[in-house]
Every structure is written in C-alpha cells, then in structure tokens.
Amino acid sequence: MFGIKADWSLEVFERYFTLDDYGAGGDVRWCSGCGDFAILNTVHRVLRDAQVPPEKSVAVSGIGCSSRMPHYMGTYGFHGLHGRALPVANGIKSRRPDLDVWVATGDGDCFSIGAGPWLHALHLNMNMVILVFDNGIYGLTKKQTSPTTKQGTKTNTHPRGALLPPLNPLTITLGVTNVSFVAQVVDWNPPLLYETIKAAHEHRGTSFVRILQRCPVFSEEFTKPLQENPDKFILLEHEQGVTVEDNVKRLFHNVIEHDPSDWLSAMKYAKDNEAIPLGILFKDPDAIVYEDLSSQGLGMTNEEKAAGLNAAFDKFSI
Amino acid sequence: MNDHTTHSQEKPQQLDEHIVEIVSDSGEGAQKCGQTFGIIGGKMGNGIWTVEIIPAEIQPPARTPAGGSGNRVRVGSKIMTNMGNEADLVVGFNEQVLYARIANGAYKKGTIVLLENKWATDPQEKIRDQYAFAIKEFRDNGLIVHELAIEEECLKIVKNARKGKNMFVLGMLCRIYNRDTELGLTEIHNTFKHKGEKVVKPNQDLFKVGYQFAKDNLDYFYTIPPYEGAEQELKDIVVTNGNTALGLGVMAAGMEMVSMYPITPATSASHYVADVFNQVGGFVHQAEDEIAAIGFAIGASYAGKTACTITSGPGMALKTEMIGLAVMAEVPLVIVNVQRGGPSTGLPTKVEQADLLSALYGEPGDAPKIVIAAATIPECFEFVIMARKLAEEFRTPVILLTDANLATGVQPWLRPEIKEEWFSPPIDQSPWNKDIPAYDWDDQTGLSQRPIPGQPDGMYVLTGLSHTEHSKVSYNSETNQITSQHRSRKIAALQSTLKAPIIHGVESQEDEGDLLVVAWGSTIGAIEESIDRLNDQGYNVASLHLRFLSPLEPNLKEIFSRYKKVMTVEINYSDATNAPMINEENRRYAQLAHVLRAQFALDIDCWSVVYGHPLQPGMVIEELTQHLDAITA
Numbered sequence: 042m043f044g045i046k047a048d049w050s051l052e053v054f055e056r057y058f059t060l061d062d063y064g065a066g067g068d069v070r071w072c073s074g075c076g077d078f079a080i081l082n083t084v085h086r087v088l089r090d091a092q093v094p095p096e097k098s099v100a101v102s103g104i105g106c107s108s109r110m111p112h113y114m115g116t117y118g119f120h121g122l123h124g125r126a127l128p129v130a131n132g133i134k135s136r137r138p139d140l141d142v143w144v145a146t147g148d149g150d151c152f153s154i155g156a157g158p159w160l161h162a163l164h165l166n167m168n169m170v171i172l173v174f175d176n177g178i179y180g181l182t183k184k185q186t187s188p189t190t191k192q193g194t195k196t197n198t199h200p201r202g203a204l205l206p207p208l209n210p211l212t213i214t215l216g217v218t219n220v221s222f223v224a225q226v227v228d229w230n231p232p233l234l235y236e237t238i239k240a241a242h243e244h245r246g247t248s249f250v251r252i253l254q255r256c257p258v259f260s261e262e263f264t265k266p267l268q269e270n271p272d273k274f275i276l277l278e279h280e281q282g283v284t285v286e287d288n289v290k291r292l293f294h295n296v297i298e299h300d301p302s303d304w305l306s307a308m309k310y311a312k313d314n315e316a317i318p319l320g321i322l323f324k325d326p327d328a329i330v331y332e333d334l335s336s337q338g339l340g341m342t343n344e345e346k347a348a349g350l351n352a353a354f355d356k357f358s359i
Numbered sequence: 360m361n362d363h364t365t366h367s368q369e370k371p372q373q374l375d376e377h378i379v380e381i382v383s384d385s386g387e388g389a390q391k392c393g394q395t396f397g398i399i400g401g402k403m404g405n406g407i408w409t410v411e412i413i414p415a416e417i418q419p420p421a422r423t424p425a426g427g428s429g430n431r432v433r434v435g436s437k438i439m440t441n442m443g444n445e446a447d448l449v450v451g452f453n454e455q456v457l458y459a460r461i462a463n464g465a466y467k468k469g470t471i472v473l474l475e476n477k478w479a480t481d482p483q484e485k486i487r488d489q490y491a492f493a494i495k496e497f498r499d500n501g502l503i504v505h506e507l508a509i510e511e512e513c514l515k516i517v518k519n520a521r522k523g524k525n526m527f528v529l530g531m532l533c534r535i536y537n538r539d540t541e542l543g544l545t546e547i548h549n550t551f552k553h554k555g556e557k558v559v560k561p562n563q564d565l566f567k568v569g570y571q572f573a574k575d576n577l578d579y580f581y582t583i584p585p586y587e588g589a590e591q592e593l594k595d596i597v598v599t600n601g602n603t604a605l606g607l608g609v610m611a612a613g614m615e616m617v618s619m620y621p622i623t624p625a626t627s628a629s630h631y632v633a634d635v636f637n638q639v640g641g642f643v644h645q646a647e648d649e650i651a652a653i654g655f656a657i658g659a660s661y662a663g664k665t666a667c668t669i670t671s672g673p674g675m676a677l678k679t680e681m682i683g684l685a686v687m688a689e690v691p692l693v694i695v696n697v698q699r700g701g702p703s704t705g706l707p708t709k710v711e712q713a714d715l716l717s718a719l720y721g722e723p724g725d726a727p728k729i730v731i732a733a734a735t736i737p738e739c740f741e742f743v744i745m746a747r748k749l750a751e752e753f754r755t756p757v758i759l760l761t762d763a764n765l766a767t768g769v770q771p772w773l774r775p776e777i778k779e780e781w782f783s784p785p786i787d788q789s790p791w792n793k794d795i796p797a798y799d800w801d802d803q804t805g806l807s808q809r810p811i812p813g814q815p816d817g818m819y820v821l822t823g824l825s826h827t828e829h830s831k832v833s834y835n836s837e838t839n840q841i842t843s844q845h846r847s848r849k850i851a852a853l854q855s856t857l858k859a860p861i862i863h864g865v866e867s868q869e870d871e872g873d874l875l876v877v878a879w880g881s882t883i884g885a886i887e888e889s890i891d892r893l894n895d896q897g898y899n900v901a902s903l904h905l906r907f908l909s910p911l912e913p914n915l916k917e918i919f920s921r922y923k924k925v926m927t928v929e930i931n932y933s934d935a936t937n938a939p940m941i942n943e944e945n946r947r948y949a950q951l952a953h954v955l956r957a958q959f960a961l962d963i964d965c966w967s968v969v970y971g972h973p974l975q976p977g978m979v980i981e982e983l984t985q986h987l988d989a990i991t992a
Contacts, residue, residue: 065820067831094815095818096812096813096814096815096816096817096818097812097813099662099812100820101658111820112820112822112831112832114820115818116818117810117812117817117818117819117820118818118819118820118821119658119661119820119821120820120821120822120823120824121654121657121684121688121821121822121823122654122680122681122684122823125650125651125654125681127651128646128650128651128652128654128655128658129654129655129657129658129661130658131655131658132616132618132644132654132655132656132657132658132659132660132661132662132666133658133659133661133662133812134658135616135642135644135655135658135659135664136615136616136642136659136662136664136666137659137662137663137664137812137813139813140662140812140813157647157648157651158647158651158654160647161646161647161651334642335616335642335644336642337637337640337642338615338636338637338639338640338641338642339615339640340640341639341640343779343782344779345639345640346610346613346639346640346779346782347777347779347782349610349635349637349638349639349640350607350610350611350638350639350777351777352638353607353610353635353638353639354597354607354774354777356549357597357598357599357603357774358594358596358597358774359401359402359593359594359596359598
C-alpha cells in the first residue's frame with residue numbers, strides 16, 4: 042500500500058492498514074440508534090490514521106454495553122470483569138509500554154463499581170485512552186439508575202425518579218493528582234468526536250474522555266434535550282486543545298477559547314451546571330507516566346538476572 | 360552484685376538442643392534479638408527453627424499479657440523442623456508478657472527465666488506488687504527465675520534502654536550458648552549499617568557488655584555443637600525466613616512483576632522483593648486494593664509478562680472473582696496465599712491452614728485450577744519456580760499456599776545453584792499461525808498455546824464469558840459443556856505427570872501399617888518428629904505429606920488401603936467426635952479430610968486444632984497415641 046505525503050510525493054508502506062483491519066468482521070450488536078456505533082467507528086478511524094499495527098493495540102473493557110467494544114475490534118482485546126478494566130489495562134501497560142492500550146467503559150462500569158480503579162488509574166497516568174460511554178443509565182441490565190442518571194429520571198430501581206443529583210465525573214477526574222488529560226464530547230458530532238479522540242490518543246498519559254452517548258432504548262431523555270438545543274453546550278477551543286472547522290463550529294452558539302493547561306478554568310467549566318463544556322478541559326503533558334517507572338529493567342539479560350539473584354543470596358550466606 | 364551471682368564455669372555444658380524465648384513489650388526489639396540469635400545459630404551450623412511471638416497490634420499497652428512480642432528459637436545439633444515443645448530458657452523484659460506464654464503452655468517446670476528486675480523498684484506501687492506477685496507465682500509453678508539488672512547495665516551505655524536492651528540480651532544469650540561473638544557483631548553491623556556508625560557502635564557495645572554481664576553473673580554456660588556434616592554444608596547455606604525464601608523464588612522464577620496490597624502476614628515477602636527486585640529487573644506494584652492487585656497481575660500476564668500476587672485469606676476472598684476470570688479465560692498466574700487465622704480478619708498474625716477448601720472451590724461456578732502447598736522454607740523458594748512453569752504450561756492460575764508459620768520462621772537451607780532455565784523465556788512476538796485458534800484445545804489434555812499481544816495474526820479478545828476456541832462469546836450449551844471439560848481435563852493431565860508421594864516412617868514404601876497420618880503445609884516437621892518418636896516407642900505409624908492438593912498426588916487410594924486407619928492432622932477447625940451435638944451425620948471434618956473423604960469415599964478421620972500456633976510434637980503424639988491404642992486394642 043502507499044500514501045501521499047504533504048508534498049504530493051508517494052510514501053510506500055510495507056504494511057498499510059485500512060479501516061477493515063481494525064474491525065472484527067462480524068456483526069456489531071448494539072441497538073439501532075445507539076451512540077456506541079459512532080464511537081467505535083471513530084476509534085477505527087483514529088487507529089487507521091495513526092497506522093497502529095492491529096497486533097500492537099489492545100482494547101480492554103469491563104462489563105456493560107460499552108464493554109462489548111473489544112469484540113468489535115480487529116486488535117487484541119480483553120473483556121474482563123465489571124468495574125475492573127483499568128487495573129487490567131494498567132497491568133498490560135506496566136511491562137509492555139510498546140502496546141497501544143484503549144479502555145472502553147461506561148457510567149456504571151467506571152463511576153460506580155469501578156470508582157476505585159478509576160481514581161487510581163488517573164493517578165498512575167499510564168499512556169492509554171479511557172473512553173467512558175456515558176448514557177446516564179445501566180443499559181445491559183435494563184434501566185437501573187447510574188451515578189450520572191439525572192435526578193427524577195424514572196428507572197427500574199427508582200420507579201418514582203432517581204433520588205439524588207448526578208455525580209459530576211469531570212470535577213472528580215480533575216481533582217485527582219497527576220491527572221493529565223480530561224475531555225468531554227458527544228457521540229453525535231463526528232468531527233468533534235474524531236478530533237477529541239485523536240488528541241486523546243496522541244497525548245502521552247491517561248486520556249480520560251467522557252462521551253455523552255445516546256441510548257434510544259432506556260435513556261432518551263439524557264441526550265435528547267442536548268441534541269435539540271446546542272445552546273446547552275460551550276465548545277472549548279484552543280490550539281493546544283481541539284479545533285474544528287467553521288462548518289462544525291457553526292453548530293455551537295457558544296465557543297470559547299480555553300487553554301487546557303489552565304486547571305482552574307477547567308474546573309470552572311466542569312462545575313458549570315448550566316452549560317456543558319465540550320472539547321479538552323485539561324491537559325498536562327509533563328505529568329509522571331507510571332510505566333516509565335514500572336517498566337524498569339526490561340531487557341535485562343539472563344546473565345544479569347542470575348548475577349542479581351546471586352547477589353541477593355549472598356546477603357543470607359555465611 | 361545480685362544474690363544470684365555465681366562464678367562462671369570454665370567449660371560449657373554440651374547440649375543436643377535448647378528452646379529459647381525472648382519476650383518483651385511490642386517495640387522493645389525482642390523479635391530482632393531472637394531472629395539474630397537464630398541466624399547466628401544457623402551460621403554456626405546448628406539446626407534452627409524460629410517462631411515469632413506477635414501481638415496483633417503495633418503498639419499494644421505496655422506490661423500486658425496481650426502485648427507480648429518476641430521470638431522462640433529452637434537450636435540444636437540436628438536439623439530442626441518445628442518449634443518443639445516447652446522452652447528451656449526465657450528472657451523476659453517484664454513479667455506480664457510471660458503470662459500469655461504460660462497460658463499457651465510454652466514453659467515447664469525447670470524452665471529458666473531471666474527477668475528484668477527494674478520493676479521491683481518501680482515508682483508505682485501497683486507495678487512493684489504485680490512484679491513481686493508474679494515472681495512468687497512463677498517460682499511456685501517450678502520456673503527457675505533469675506532477676507537481672509538489665510536496664511541498669513544498659514543505661515551505662517545508652518540514655519534510653521528501651522532502644523538497645525535487645526542487643527544487650529543478644530550478648531547475654533551469645534555468652535550463655537557460647538556463640539561466636541564475631542558473628543554477633545557482624546549481624547549487628549548488617550542490621551544497623553544503613554543508620555550509620557553512630558547507631559552500629561552503641562549496639563555493638565551493648566552486645567559486648569551483655570556478653571560480659573552474663574559471664575560475670577550467670578553460671579549457665581552451654582555449647583550446642585553443629586549438626587553432622589554442617590561444616591561441609593555451611594559454605595552453601597543461607598539462613599532466611601519463608602517469606603524471604605518466597606521473594607527469592609519470585610526472582611528465581613523470572614517474574615517481572617509482583618502486584619500486591621499490604622496484608623499480614625504476606626506483606627514482608629513483598630517488602631523483601633521491593634528492596635532487591637531491581638537487581639533482576641523486576642517491579643513491585645502496590646495496587647489500590649486486593650482486586651486491583653490481581654487485576655494488574657492478570658493484565659501483565661495476558662500481555663506475556665510473568666507476574667504474581669501475594670496475599671493472605673481476606674485478600675484471597677476479594678480476589679475470588681478475578682481468579683475465576685483467570686480460570687475461565689486461561690490466564691497463567693501465580694497467586695501466593697500466606698495463610699493466617701480466619702474467617703474474616705480472624706487472627707492476622709497467627710498460623711492456620713484453613714484456606715484449602717476456598718483455594719480449591721472458592722469461586723462461583725466450576726473453576727478447576729492448580730493448588731500446591733509448601734511444607735518447608737526451601738519449598739517456599741522452589742515452589743514459586745514450579746508454580747510459574749505450571750501456570751504457563753497449563754495456562755491456568757496456580758495457587759501456592761504457605762502460612763504464617765513458614766512466613767516468619769527462620770531456618771538454614773541449602774543455597775541453590777541458579778539455573779537460567781528457571782527464568783521465564785522472552786515473549787514470543789513472531790507471527791501467529793492464522794489457522795490456529797486462540798484456544799486450540801487438545802481433546803485429550805485440554806491444553807492449548809496462547810497468542811501474546813504483539814504477535815501478528817494472533818489477535819483475539821479474551822473474555823470471561825463462555826467462549827469458543829476462537830474466543831468468541833458463545834451461549835451455546837454444547838460449547839459450555841465442552842470447554843468446561845477442557846479446563847477440567849488439564850488438571851487430570853497434570854496428575855498423570857506426578858509421582859506418588861513418599862511415605863515417612865516406614866522401612867519400605869510398600870509396608871502395611873496401623874495408622875497413616877496425612878497432612879499438608881508447614882506441619883511436616885512436628886508430624887514427622889511425632890511419627891519417629893511413636894515408632895521408637897513400638898507403634899506402627901506412618902505419615903504422608905501432600906504438596907499437590909489440586910490435582911491430588913497419584914496412588915493415594917492404594918496407599919490408604921494398606922493402613923488400618925487413615926487420618927489427617929491439620930491446623931484448621933473440625934468437630935471432635937465426642938463434642939456436644941456432634942454425630943456421624945453432622946460432624947464437620949478438617950479440610951484435607953473433607954477433600955479426601957469426598958474423593959475416595961473412605962472413612963478418613965481427622966484431628967485438627969485452631970489455637971493459632973504451630974503444631975507441637977507433644978500434642979500430636981498425645982493425640983495419635985489414643986488413636987493407635989484404640990486400633991491395637
């Protein structure tokens with residue numbers, strides 16, 4: 042295969058990957074109208090554009106509708122336990138910094154049962170992308186209240202309406218020490234979704250992307266008012282964050298220049314209950330990346346290991 | 360000079376063995392003193408066995424029976440395999456901490472008690488009274504009590520005798536047992552060198568003064584010669600506790616990652632590894648909880664890097680779901696369970712062997728896996744290497760059971776010659792054969808090779824859901840039946856490679872006998888010593904110690920058939936046959952007995968206790984004698 046370089050000359054690749062290489066080939070089984078399709082397709086495009094060899098990429102997930110994503114990838118995948126995708130993803134990365142790791146999780150999987158791993162994965166800041174498919178409801182188990190369900194929404198566990206105001210995943214995430222990338226986006230704006238996920242993938246560190254996602258079956262009221270009224274959004278634009286073309290920008294009436302290195306402003310936008318920020322809220326390319334520490338000693342030879350072990354034994358000898 | 364002053368003897372009295380205890384309030388360093396005394400013995404060619412005396416709290420109230428902290432050291436002229444019975448000599452930093460030991464039956468008439476005497480002149484009347492009362496009571500019970508001005512002597516060298524008294528006592532013990540003082544000074548140097556010469560020097564001075572004090576004031580002067588052949592072996596010997604041996608095993612197995620969460624009594628293994636893992640290129644990850652710890656290790660293992668997690672009972676409970684996932688998705692993983700007393704938080708610092716059934720059957724659903732148990736400190740080392748290989752060959756989690764007794768017991772063992780074949784091989788990143796599915800189960804053995812991320816054409820999605828050979832989710836009933844068979848078959852395949860266990864206490868492995876004791880784990884020393892003594896008394900009794908619990912070692916049914924009675928001896932709970940309410944239909948058996956009864960449909964009896972301390976030969980002999988007399992009557 043070949044590509045065309047910026048100067049119009051031909052670039053010949055030994056292996057060139059197409060979108061098909063990142064798909065699993067079989068049926069994708071989400072409900073009709075589900076926002077997950079858009080996220081999946083965007084991930085395929087980002088991988089294709091980055092030309093990541095499929096065998097070098099691993100999609101890790103927990104349990105839930107979102108967590109089916111690895112099954113629809115042509116990469117390696119790990120579909121594990123509810124709430125536990127992140128420790129597994131971190132473990133994969135710990136001694137294999139060469140692998141390109143993606144995590145697919147949901148509002149229940151990440152913010153509820155996986156709340157502990159969520160905070161600690163942000164703290165570790167290993168180089169990976171966390172995509173939270175947030176539809177404000179438990180879908181796979183059929184309509185129970187999730188941490189981001191709006192107060193008053195009727196669910197099967199709260200038939201008279203969810204009791205409490207929803208958690209704010211953005212302020213929680215921004216509050217974690219060593220957090221390095223926080224973004225929010227919606228599934229129904231493909232150019233913005235692409236730019237945001239691409240930026241997340243290019244960032245070195247844990248890129249946390251909360252995606253407000255349509256669930257037409259169980260939580261239409263979570264996204265419908267937003268789809269119908271873009272005034273609810275503030276698009277955060279910056280050359281260090283995301284930029285979109287004018288035709289996309291025209292969809293938003295509120296566009297604000299926001300430098301993602303400005304944590305305090307990021308927190309201000311994250312906290313705003315009236316206007317929902319989209320784009321990159323925060324980015325710190327200098328945060329400590331845990332696999333730089335955990336991968337120490339990779340490539341040590343057997344002779345060196347034997348010498349190290351003998352030195353350890355010497356301390357207990359006579 | 361005190362009234363017990365005597366003239367030191369010129370020639371030490373020769374002993375075969377002695378059991379020594381050092382007991383203090385927590386934080387006074389009796390444990391360090393005992394460990395060091397044990398290490399000196401090991402390095403002089405004695406057989407030693409140490410057991411820690413641990414309060415569950417870090418700083419329990421001073422001068423209370425519950426607060427006793429210290430070490431028991433059994434030192435002798437033969438290889439020691441257990442803690443023995445009552446102590447011969449005890450050093451007490453106060454009289455109250457000895458009460459708990461007395462309640463445990465640790466002392467006998469004639470046990471020598473060397474006791475700090477500063478309490479006799481304590482400003483508080485209550486303490487003076489307690490002290491006087493205890494001395495009288497101890498003497499009335501036959502203990503030989505010597506009141507010594509330990510604190511007073513220490514204060515001549517250091518301002519705070521609480522820090523340093525232990526090294527003074529070490530000096531005393533080294534005189535009493537005629538130890539090599541150079542070894543003592545070297546050990547002190549090694550212990551304190553990271554704190555600098557200003558700490559090393561006073562501790563060495565305390566040691567020397569303690570040595571002289573014992574020489575001037577006590578006429579106990581013993582020598583315990585090395586065991587036969589020790590001199591040749593000494594150059595090849597290392598002296599460690601079981602958790603350190605475990606840590607050395609982790610490194611020798613070529614593990615790259617220990618992913619753990621702090622839990623007593625497992626943590627010291629990870630502490631040790633954390634200190635030296637960089638020498639072999641490994642990394643200790645302290646996770647946010649037990650579940651994340653195993654999840655992280657599973658992730659590393661899935662990516663082709665060998666990893667293990669080290670924990671204890673409550674941690675095992677939390678890891679259960681992840682262990683089930685590793686079984687279902689066939690992820691190689693070594694899980695070490697340093698058992699403590701349970702259930703729940705139970706007895707954090709005490710020994711129990713009560714996690715066998717949960718190791719075998721703890722996960723919901725059918726979750727066959729390999730379960731092995733180390734019986735000795737060197738096995739703590741060797742079994743990690745074996746466990747890694749088994750995990751990878753059989754594509755399964757392996758649970759390695761040790762316990763608090765092995766974890767903290769110090770013993771000399773033969774230093775192994777490092778073999779590079781122990782280390783895990785580099786990961787395969789060559790292209791995978793596209794025609795081979797991710798789970799290419801062999802119909803006979805259930806075994807399969809696994810693709811490693813990074814291998815072109817090997818891409819698959821591991822899942823905890825029921826899956827086909829291509830790792831595709833399948834709720835097809837046939838798939839679930841067949842894949843369950845494959846996972847189970849692997850255990851049988853492993854059993855077919857194992858050898859029958861060696862029977863202890865018989866002249867020929869084919870012998871018949873009256874009683875066969877079956878056991879597992881750290882009880883081996885106490886049980887085999889009991890068997891030897893009973894056979895010396897003319898009984899016909901043998902024992903068999905299992906290392907493999909899943910699968911069981913082969914040929915057991917035939918072996919059992921040659922004995923009139925088979926029973927297990929374990930440190931976990933079982934109902935006594937004569938207890939109220941208990942009858943044949945409701946008696947709950949010890950855990951290994953439960954397993955063996957279910958497997959072989961034989962009437963296998965058991966005796967087990969949960970006092971939280973290791974088995975002592977005296978108790979075992981007493982119990983077995985009753986069974987033997989009943990058989991021969």
